Amino acid sequence: MNVFEAVVVGSSAGGIRALENLLAPLPNDFPLPIIIVQHLHPESESYLPKILATHCALPVKQAEEREIIQAGRVYIAPPNYHLLIEEDYSFSLSLEPPVRYARPSVDVMFETAVYAYRDKLIGIILTGANDDGSYGVKKLKQMGGYVIVQDPKTAEAEAMPKSAIAAAQVDKILPIEQVGVYLLQLVNRSLRGGIS
Amino acid sequence: MDDLDTQNIELQLLLQAIHLKYGYDFKNYAKASIKRRILQRLERDNFKNISEMQHKILYDIDFFENLLLELSLNVAEMFRDPPIYLRLRHKIIPELRKFAHLKIWHVGCSTGEEVYSMAILLKEEGLYERSQIYATDMNKQLLKQAKDGIYDIKKLRQYTANYQKAGGLESFSDYYSAHYNHVVMNKSLKEHILFSDHNLATDGVFGEMNLIMARNILIYFNRELQNRALGLFFDSLSTGGFLCLGLKESIRFADCAKYFEEVHKDEKIYRKF
Numbered sequence A: 001m002n003v004f005e006a007v008v009v010g011s012s013a014g015g016i017r018a019l020e021n022l023l024a025p026l027p028n029d030f031p032l033p034i035i036i037v038q039h040l041h042p043e044s045e046s047y048l049p050k051i052l053a054t055h056c057a058l059p060v061k062q063a064e065e066r067e068i069i070q071a072g073r074v075y076i077a078p079p080n081y082h083l084l085i086e087e088d089y090s091f092s093l094s095l096e097p098p099v100r101y102a103r104p105s106v107d108v109m110f111e112t113a114v115y116a117y118r119d120k121l122i123g124i125i126l127t128g129a130n131d132d133g134s135y136g137v138k139k140l141k142q143m144g145g146y147v148i149v150q151d152p153k154t155a156e157a158e159a160m161p162k163s164a165i166a167a168a169q170v171d172k173i174l175p176i177e178q179v180g181v182y183l184l185q186l187v188n189r190s191l192r193g194g195i196s
Numbered sequence B: 001m002d003d004l005d006t007q008n009i010e011l012q013l014l015l016q017a018i019h020l021k022y023g024y025d026f027k028n029y030a031k032a033s034i035k036r037r038i039l040q041r042l043e044r045d046n047f048k049n050i051s052e053m054q055h056k057i058l059y060d061i062d063f064f065e066n067l068l069l070e071l072s073l074n075v076a077e078m079f080r081d082p083p084i085y086l087r088l089r090h091k092i093i094p095e096l097r098k099f100a101h102l103k104i105w106h107v108g109c110s111t112g113e114e115v116y117s118m119a120i121l122l123k124e125e126g127l128y129e130r131s132q133i134y135a136t137d138m139n140k141q142l143l144k145q146a147k148d149g150i151y152d153i154k155k156l157r158q159y160t161a162n163y164q165k166a167g168g169l170e171s172f173s174d175y176y177s178a179h180y181n182h183v184v185m186n187k188s189l190k191e192h193i194l195f196s197d198h199n200l201a202t203d204g205v206f207g208e209m210n211l212i213m214a215r216n217i218l219i220y221f222n223r224e225l226q227n228r229a230l231g232l233f234f235d236s237l238s239t240g241g242f243l244c245l246g247l248k249e250s251i252r253f254a255d256c257a258k259y260f261e262e263v264h265k266d267e268k269i270y271r272k273f
């Protein structure tokens, strides 16, 4: 079993509620970084870290260029920039053109996360009204990582989870209330498996 | 060592080959974005691996120039981040007004949108005639487009909205002539702009500037190259000169940071003292 090193999350329409659900069950000693791309209006203020922090025991902040990624923190992509993950586990930002209308793009973040964390990565796709993230999920599965998708039936917008499920053999499909708890179990199990 | 490690070796060799053959040094760029673009190109053109593509890059200049455009990450916008231009208009321009001659350097000017935005601002503030604008980029193809000043008409709606939010005093349509599907910026905006190529990784100082606009370039560099570039900006500024960076960029980690005062934090405007 893999010893996971990071969690990446993609969400779009309806995502803020879903992210609150995902983060709420995680304890303050959660051992991995959680890196989130949520589609936002390009000119929106970055209020998202504040909102999520009130629902979460972990510190939540906007990712900054060249920042070193640390375990037990939640990072959010800034609006209107792509968020990329470097192989030395730091962040880059980029103003490359939107990918399939999205900037930040889930695909761009997932793809670069796969280069950095390889098979030690957990990817989570939540609600959204487009297919951003499905290419990233495909890459993640090719590399041997683990993918959880929100059950489209419980999603405010089903396109994003649906296309992720169609893109690759994902590992787990769960209603949103169960995703956080499952993630916690998965990570704990992997850590124990890694020790023995 | 697995295939991914091998791929990283190939990538490193490719960047070295590009440097040796064409003079562009990407060694100190943030890797993730470059790697993503190279691998995308590889997939699209059905190369087996980076080494195979390297052969094509070394022997086919057109292929390389095309790739260079993709690596340049050139996205530009007129009056991008309008609040910056409000600040420039209301806080920086009054300072610049004190000089008889102004020298302004637009670094990494890409296709020129930002330079024309500045020219318009200076015109409206009555400073254009005594200004000399230097617009540089490492990419000659982009510079040529910048010089032409021709833009897709589809983008004009957004540019006009930006212009208005940026405190524009006239009607934006006064500054260009519209054709079927594109617009051409007025000749009078170009009179005091000098376009030339300059690479922050390999070239030197550009003297005695009053204002340097270097927005959204440093984010693509690692700390070492950021430090080099910021050192160049420092050396190219006259005392009291201003430096304006992109919204997500900072001078904090550079050696020269201690010689700058942060004058407008949110807009990333610094002043050399």
Ligand SMILES: C[S@@+](CC[C@H](N)C(=O)[O-])C[C@H]1O[C@@H](n2cnc3c(N)ncnc32)[C@H](O)[C@@H]1O
Pocket (backbone or CB within 6 Å): A095, B072, B073, B074, B075, B076, B077, B080, B107, B108, B109, B110, B111, B114, B136, B137, B138, B139, B142, B198, B199, B200, B201, B214, B215, B216, B217
């Ligand atoms: C994202 S664009 C920024 C355009 C503009 N400053 C803006 O903010 O709208 C980045 C530009 O930097 C240029 N660039 C990249 N590396 C460079 C280097 N080493 N020296 C000079 N220009 C460079 C690219 O060619 C590209 O045009």
